[in-house]
Amino acid sequence: MFYDLNIPYTTNHAELQRTLAFVAELGYNTIAISVNLSGKLPTDLTSPIPSPLPFSIPPSLHILTRCTLTLSDPSQNHRLTSLTSIYDLVAIRPTSEKTLQQTCLSLPTIDIISLDCTIRYPFYFRQSTLLAAIDRGVRFEICYAQGILGAGEARRNLISNATQLVRATRGKGIVLSSEAQRALACRGPWDVVNLGIGWGLGKERAVEAVQREARGVVVGAEMRRRSYRGVVDVVYGGEKPVVEEKGKGKNLGGKGKEMVGKGGKRKAGDSVDAAEVVVDEAEKPPSKRELKRRAAKARKAVATENAGGPDNAVEESTTTKENDDVAMANSKDQG
Amino acid sequence: MVRIKHRYLLVNILYPEPPKPQSTARAPLQVPDLVSIHQPTSDDLTPQLLVKAIRDQILLMYGDYGSGVTTTGLLVKYLSAATSTAIVRCARANYQVVWAALTYMTHLPRLPGGEKLQPCVMQVVRVSGTIRKAEEEVIRRGRAAILKARRASRNEGATGLDVALGPAKEGMLSEQLLGDEGLERGVEDDEEDDDDDDDDDEEDQEAMDEND
Numbered sequence: 001m002f003y004d005l006n007i008p009y010t011t012n013h014a015e016l017q018r019t020l021a022f023v024a025e026l027g028y029n030t031i032a033i034s035v036n037l038s039g040k041l042p043t044d045l046t047s048p049i050p051s052p053l054p055f056s057i058p059p060s061l062h063i064l065t066r067c068t069l070t071l072s073d074p075s076q077n078h079r080l081t082s083l084t085s086i087y088d089l090v091a092i093r094p095t096s097e098k099t100l101q102q103t104c105l106s107l108p109t110i111d112i113i114s115l116d117c118t119i120r121y122p123f124y125f126r127q128s129t130l131l132a133a134i135d136r137g138v139r140f141e142i143c144y145a146q147g148i149l150g151a152g153e154a155r156r157n158l159i160s161n162a163t164q165l166v167r168a169t170r171g172k173g174i175v176l177s178s179e180a181q182r183a184l185a186c187r188g189p190w191d192v193v194n195l196g197i198g199w200g201l202g203k204e205r206a207v208e209a210v211q212r213e214a215r216g217v218v219v220g221a222e223m224r225r226r227s228y229r230g231v232v233d234v235v236y237g238g239e240k241p242v243v244e245e246k247g248k249g250k251n252l253g254g255k256g257k258e259m260v261g262k263g264g265k266r267k268a269g270d271s272v273d274a275a276e277v278v279v280d281e282a283e284k285p286p287s288k289r290e291l292k293r294r295a296a297k298a299r300k301a302v303a304t305e306n307a308g309g310p311d312n313a314v315e316e317s318t319t320t321k322e323n324d325d326v327a328m329a330n331s332k333d334q335g
Numbered sequence: 336m337v338r339i340k341h342r343y344l345l346v347n348i349l350y351p352e353p354p355k356p357q358s359t360a361r362a363p364l365q366v367p368d369l370v371s372i373h374q375p376t377s378d379d380l381t382p383q384l385l386v387k388a389i390r391d392q393i394l395l396m397y398g399d400y401g402s403g404v405t406t407t408g409l410l411v412k413y414l415s416a417a418t419s420t421a422i423v424r425c426a427r428a429n430y431q432v433v434w435a436a437l438t439y440m441t442h443l444p445r446l447p448g449g450e451k452l453q454p455c456v457m458q459v460v461r462v463s464g465t466i467r468k469a470e471e472e473v474i475r476r477g478r479a480a481i482l483k484a485r486r487a488s489r490n491e492g493a494t495g496l497d498v499a500l501g502p503a504k505e506g507m508l509s510e511q512l513l514g515d516e517g518l519e520r521g522v523e524d525d526e527e528d529d530d531d532d533d534d535d536d537e538e539d540q541e542a543m544d545e546n547d
Contacts, residue, residue, distance in 0.1 A: 021368035022351045026458060148439055183351035184441060188458040191438040198435050 002189040003214030005032040005066065005089065005112065006143055006177040009049055017055040019183040024058035026188040030218060031063060032089055034179075038070035041079060047086050064088040064218065068114055071099045084109045089221050091141065097123045104133035111221045112175065114141040117161040118154040125168040134173035139217050140165055142209075143179035144195055148187065162199040171205040175214045341408060342430035343469040345461035346437060347476075348419040350374050352454050367487040373480060376419045377453075379446040382411035385421060388444035392436040405429045412466060418477055422469050434459050 004023060010016050016033075023031055033049055049065050057063060066089035069080075083090050091112035094100040103113055113133060115121075130140065142165060147158035165174065176196055180186045187195070189210050196206030227233035286294070349372050386409060394402045405425060413422040425433040437459060442452040460476065463469040 018351070018353060018368065022349070022372055025349070025369060025372050026456075148441060184454050184456065186351065187438055187456065188460070191434070191459055194431055194434045194459070195438060197431060 001030065001215065002028045002210050003030045003175075003218065004028045004177050004186070004189075004210075005030075005064075005175060005214055005217065006034050006068075006091075006114070006141065006179045007031050008179060008181055009033050009035050010181075011048075013053075013055055015182075016053075017057070019180070019186070020057055020061060020063075022183040023186055024061045026186060028189060029060060029062060030214075031061060032066040032218075033063060034066045034068050034091070035087070036068050036070070038072075041069075041083075045079070045082055045086055066091060066112075068093055070095065071103060072096070074098050074102045080107065080109050084221075084225065089217065097121075100125075101129055104129045104138070109224065110138055111217050112139055112141050114143065115161065115165070117142060117158040118146045118150060120157050121161065125164050127168045127170075130165075130168045131172075134169060137216075137220055139173050139175045139213055140169060141175045141177055142196075142199075143177055144187070144192060145178045145180040145185035147195075149182070149185045159199065166200045171201050173213060174201065174205070174209050175217060176206075176209040177214070339408065340427040340464075341424050342427045343412065343463045343466050344423045344425065344430065344434060344437070344459050345463065345469045345472055346421045346423055347373075347458045347460050348376055348421065348443070349456045349458055350419075350454070351456055367484070367490075369487045370484050373419060373484075376416045376443070377446055377449070378416050379448055380414070380416060380443060382414045382421075384444045384446070385411050385414060385423075388440065389423065389433065389436055391444075392440050393432060396436055396439055397432055401429075401432050405432050409433065413470075413473075415473075418473075418480075420473055420476075422466065422473070424466070427464075430462065434462070 007016075007019060007023065020031070035048060047065055047067075051065075053063070065087045067083055067087045068091040069083070070093045072095045080090060089111045090109065091114045092103045092107060092110050093114050093116055094103045095116070100113075100115075103110070133140070142158075142162050144158070147155045150158070174196075176192050178186050178192075192210055193203075193206045196209055197203055201209065223233060224230045351372065353371060354374065389409065390402065390406065393405055397405075408424060408426040410424045411421055412424050413420075415421070423433065423437070437457040440455075440457050442454045445452060461469060461472045463472070
């Protein structure tokens with residue numbers, strides 16, 4: 001499973017569709033379509049990404065939504081929790097040392113810290129700050145597209161920032177994604193791994209950056225939204241017989257009837273009775289007293305049926321014994 | 336005797352941008368995205384041009400030093416324009432440099448007849464220690480690609496591909512031929528399998544010729 005967690009959203013749907021087809025062809029399984037937000041958030045926070053997308057997407061591709069919020073003022077109050085309910089992933093793009101520190105240490109409910117790698121930062125990334133963020137489960141993202149399509153300056157800055165991030169985090173908790181405005185900037189997952197190796201990530205870490213770490217982001221975000229306090233989640237709770245009980249909730253007679261039916265060896269008359277009962281029920285709902293009576297009757301019927309079981313077994317055993325005798329007699333004859 | 340060790344990079348040339356609609360009288364063939372991504376390369380692209388493009392890219396990305404350490408042994412062993420596939424040989428010590436240079440390429444080299452640069456993506460789909468493994472991978476991928484293209488054209492109801500490929504023949508291509516894994520295997524190194532088998536193959540070929 002390969003992940004590319006940053007495909008920018010464009011309103012040009014033909015191009016987006018082409019990009020998705022190309023990304024699927026490169027071998028990615030899960031991608032996130034990203035919306036950029038900055039400054040003061042509008043009151044109306046609805047996602048501009050139509051759901052479902054108005055064109056055919058490759059069947060192998062799993063699509064998520066994501067927003068990237070550019071953070072320039074540390075005092076600004078962002079309604080992050082409301083963003084979490086709209087988008088699958090929430091990414092923060094800090095622009096200064098102060099906002100980076102705030103993002104790493106205190107911002108709740110974020111998944112990714114996506115530094116803009118094409119500009120030069122006039123400060124060192126501090127290891128303690130970044131590791132604190134990684135301990136909280138937040139991952140750092142390096143977007144490689146600017147390094148491929150961008151001019152020399154952007155490419156140099158990207159490589160410089162990427163190596164600095166790798167140094168400060170020791171290669172842990174890094175996610176590689178594209179941020180490709182055009183399909184031309186996307187690269188295959190293994191090519192991205194090789195780029196990561198060139199930036200000083202170890203081979204294992206580079207593979208993890210497109211597989212395990214990215215999956216951790218996706219699963220963690222889903223858990224936070226769906227589970228109990230981000231810890232406990234019911235994956236499969238078994239079949240819930242809700243519909244059946246509703247049908248029978250009206251009357252217990254129905255339940256008794258089913259038990260009678262299950263018994264198998266009933267007389268023909270009983271089944272006819274049951275059918276009549278059903279017809280009656282359809283005409284008017286029975287009273288509580290009637291229901292209780294029927295339930296008692298059903299219980300009784302089951303009890304008698306169970307009691308009848310051993311008799312049958314005895315009968316069967318006798319017949320088998322007879323068969324054995326016959327077989328022995330036959331063998332004697334042959335002897 | 337100690338042999339010079341190489342790596343063989345199997346490269347797919349992909350075309351992410353849709354082809355420009357040509358103003359011909361004939362309506363353009365309707366092909367699925369899958370097929371137009373894997374469209375054939377121009378016949379004007381020669382192995383020499385491709386090697387030169389790779390060298391230029393290495394010079395741009397890694398400078399004189401990178402260019403110097405990779406220049407010996409860099410060779411395009413195989414280039415198929417029809418399937419947009421190439422096998423690039425490079426020295427084993429620095430294959431990652433060559434690979435990264437391929438990744439950073441964004442367009443084909445300027446072709447003799449063409450006036451515009453054609454955007455493309457070079458995807459390395461296999462890194463192999465022997466050319467034989469790379470060749471086997473080419474064949475496997477070619478088969479899988481045809482099957483996939485047929486399926487895609489059937490799903491999208493595009494008719495252009497049947498014109499191009501002809502009607503499907505029964506038994507010619509079956510899923511069993513592809514092995515269990517299909518296309519999803521990706522890149523891997525044959526670290527332990529490092530014999531240069533192409534020499535042996537050539538010898539076999541010569542021996543057969545003599546017998547004939």
